[in-house]
Amino acid sequence: MSNPCQSCGACCSAFRVDFHPVELAGGAFAWGAGVPRELTVPVTAQLVRMAGTDASPPRCVALAGAVGVAVACRIYAERPSPCREFEVEHAACARARKRHGLPPLAPQD
Ligand code: SF4
Ligand code: SF4
Numbered sequence: 001m002s003n004p005c006q007s008c009g010a011c012c013s014a015f016r017v018d019f020h021p022v023e024l025a026g027g028a029f030a031w032g033a034g035v036p037r038e039l040t041v042p043v044t045a046q047l048v049r050m051a052g053t054d055a056s057p058p059r060c061v062a063l064a065g066a067v068g069v070a071v072a073c074r075i076y077a078e079r080p081s082p083c084r085e086f087e088v089e090h091a092a093c094a095r096a097r098k099r100h101g102l103p104p105l106a107p108q109d
Helices: 080-085 091-099
Strands: 040-046 046-049 065-068 070-073
Touching: none
Parallel strands: none
Antiparallel strands: 040 046, 065 070
């Protein structure tokens, strides 16, 4: 079964993605090599944001491809915790998809 996220990407183009700087490259709690600093913007001493996610319209700079067609996260192995915790079929997933004119996922998707 294919991963529905690979033909979606709506959540990467709908919400701010904020996380603690310890997840940045070189940080104490980074996954793999950590989130590349150049793809983020500082918000406060305790918060950084994926660049582009507070743009209008929002779109994470790490997202490659066309939303609703075919997408990929260019830093998938190093993506920050909000992206890891975001759940397919959660209400926020359906909200993000709706913003992009996509129907909510059915359980079998
Ligand atoms: S909005 Fe839902 S289906 Fe689309 S990429 Fe995000 S988690 Fe996957
Ligand atoms: S880091 Fe990757 S998974 Fe997270 S919002 Fe950006 S493109 Fe999406």
